[in-house]
Amino acid sequence: MSNGYAVVDVETTGLSPGHHHRVIEVAVVHVDESGRRTDEWCTLVNPRRDLGAQHVHGISSDDIRRAPEFAGVAGELAARLSGRVLVGHNLAFDLRFLTAEFGRLGYGFSASGLCTMELAGRFLGASSRSLGAVHSALRNARASARLLVRCLDRVGDVAPVQFDVPRQVSTYAAQRRRAHAREQHFLAKLVPLLPRAGTPREDQYLDVLDRAVLDGRFPLDELLDVARGLGLGVADVMELHRGYFAALAEVADEDDLRLVASLLGVDLALPELTGGRR
Numbered sequence: 001m002s003n004g005y006a007v008v009d010v011e012t013t014g015l016s017p018g019h020h021h022r023v024i025e026v027a028v029v030h031v032d033e034s035g036r037r038t039d040e041w042c043t044l045v046n047p048r049r050d051l052g053a054q055h056v057h058g059i060s061s062d063d064i065r066r067a068p069e070f071a072g073v074a075g076e077l078a079a080r081l082s083g084r085v086l087v088g089h090n091l092a093f094d095l096r097f098l099t100a101e102f103g104r105l106g107y108g109f110s111a112s113g114l115c116t117m118e119l120a121g122r123f124l125g126a127s128s129r130s131l132g133a134v135h136s137a138l139r140n141a142r143a144s145a146r147l148l149v150r151c152l153d154r155v156g157d158v159a160p161v162q163f164d165v166p167r168q169v170s171t172y173a174a175q176r177r178r179a180h181a182r183e184q185h186f187l188a189k190l191v192p193l194l195p196r197a198g199t200p201r202e203d204q205y206l207d208v209l210d211r212a213v214l215d216g217r218f219p220l221d222e223l224l225d226v227a228r229g230l231g232l233g234v235a236d237v238m239e240l241h242r243g244y245f246a247a248l249a250e251v252a253d254e255d256d257l258r259l260v261a262s263l264l265g266v267d268l269a270l271p272e273l274t275g276g277r278r
Helices: 061-065 070-081 091-104 116-123 137-154 200-215 220-229 234-249 254-264
Strands: 005-012 023-031 037-044 085-088 113-115
Touching: 005 070, 005 091, 005 137, 023 070, 023 091, 023 137, 037 070, 037 137, 070 091, 085 091, 085 137, 091 113, 091 200, 091 220, 113 116, 116 137, 116 200, 200 220, 200 234, 220 234, 234 254
Parallel strands: 005 085, 085 113
Antiparallel strands: 005 023, 023 037
16 A cells, blocks of 8 residues: 655756766655645755756756755655655656665665656657656656646556665755756757657657757767666667657758767668658
């Protein structure tokens, strides 16, 4: 028997915890069995390293200097997740980072839950992977909670999270000093138009690829690490990149296509990718 749902979202310094990237913001929104939002909590987290794409997530060094490290919020976070069904938009991404952060402290964290990206495609007919929110853990968690509520009558029974983390509660949480107006990347309006890949793990990978493209960087080693965690091989990744580019070719102009082609390592001259555009 669960105590309801814990909708979680994290902002991070990069794409893969296997490459020493860390959580820099975490939010949890509680939703009860009837679909009512009952509580929310959010804090910045000091990763003790550079912050990655600050132009995207909008978290400044000044904000982070006054934030607790993950060890300082682990007990609070455990208390807010424990006994509830875990929910997230591309939950696999959040779970990889939470598992790594708790693991650094010596605590086991093995959980499953509900992915609103998958639920929206299955039950709501959503054609896009995008959550349609800015890079803010709390705003993303709220948006995921709204998607969850629309699907509640169809999700069935899911096991709640159980922790072996001491569940002390702390009132210390650091917030952003100001709301972040996300820098408008040239692909920001196009990514939500891209179709789903067809299987949950492929969509999970492409959601991370969306993040990389919008961040304006393309760390192939991190993306391959994400792919391996999802059970995808190099051949699968290259095929997904080709499909991603072909979908983008339907909505992007030629200059944008050339830039993305160079990032994805695909041949812009292939007519099946561009419909004959050169």
